Amino acid sequence: MEGKQDRFNGDTRVLHQRAVRIPLSDHEAERIFHENMMTVADARVRKAELLADPAISVLDAYEAERERIAESFERRLRRIAGDNYEEVAMAYHRGERDDRIGALAAYYFEGAWRIQQRTTITDMLFSPLILRYPDSFTMNIRFASGYTTRKSIRYESPEHSSEELDEYAETYYEESLYSQQQAADYLRETAEIIREEFPDPDESSFEDHQYGGIVSAGGRRGSVFSVMLERVEPDPDRFSDPVDxxxxxxxxxxxxxxERDLLPDSEIVH
Known part of the structure; x- marks a missing residue:
């Protein structure tokens, strides 16, 4: 990713109002999907642990999450398009190919590129949507302007503040730590939502795990960070055709x- 950023400046059309649909064709595919979602839940708990530790900065917790997301996108890129996934994605971007693999590579490459941009850019909300259906799951990679939603929990990072507080510095620091503790509690609670929405196929009936969904959002504006996750009920009539x-x-x-319920004041970039 790093070597391509000097000549790739993003293309919001790649992600706009699109999602990836992945087949769940057998029990093994269902098991792998479940394990991947448990990894997402575990990462949320890990972020909570980092936020709750006053010796660890918010930046470290934020960067650890960003790196995990970027790595997951790159793993998916390699599975779809091989080790030359960057060349495949860029060829699609330049209009030199227009096939399924090229489109998928471009979709994930755009998402990975934008995740990297969040290191230095504020007011960019990342809001993925993951939905489970009987024969497949979908993932919408979405970014929006702004840094929060109607339902987000906000927390403060003194390391990112540029204000000179003088006699209020100690109070501000204590209040920031409290907000981080509140966010950590919220992260732990919402990690359980992920576990409940995507149960182990070996320990649940098909009727109990054929549908599930979550939407999450995270962003930053200056020294204020936000986090959100809630359940989403998949539309059982969304797909009529099988996928292989x-x-x-x-x-x-x-x-x-x-988008309508959570992001009324934000512009969906894609």
Missing amino acids: EPSLVEAGPEARRT
Whole structure:
């Protein structure tokens, strides 16, 4: 990713109102999907532990999360397009190819590139949507202007503050630590939502795990960070055709609903 950023400046059309649909064709695929979602839940708990530790900065917790997301995108890119995924994505971006693999590579590459930009850019909200259906799951990679949603928990990072507080510095620091503790508690609670929405297929009936969904959001403005996660009910009538290979699909009614409910004041970039 690093070597391409000097000549790749993003293309919001790649992600706009689109999602990736991945087939769950057998029990092994279901098990892998479940394990991946448990990894997401575990990472949320790990971020909570970092935020709750006053010896660790918010920046360290934020960077650890960003690196995990970027690595997960790159792993998906390698599975889809091989080790030359950057060349595949850039060829699609330049209009030199227009096939399924190229489109998928460009989709994930755009997402990974924008995740990298969050290191230095504020007011960019990352709000992925993951939905489980009987024969597949979808992931919408979405970014929006702004840094929060109607339902986000906010917390403060003194390391990112540029204000001179003088006699209020100690109070500000204590209040910041308290907000971080509150956010850590929220992260732990919402990690359980992920576990409940995507139960182990070996320990639950198909009826109990054929549908599930979550939407999350995280952003930053200056020294203020935000986090949010809630359940989303998948539309059982969304897909009528079976799927046998990963492909891009329309964003879906759930995406429009969550954008309307959570991001009324933000512009969905894609």
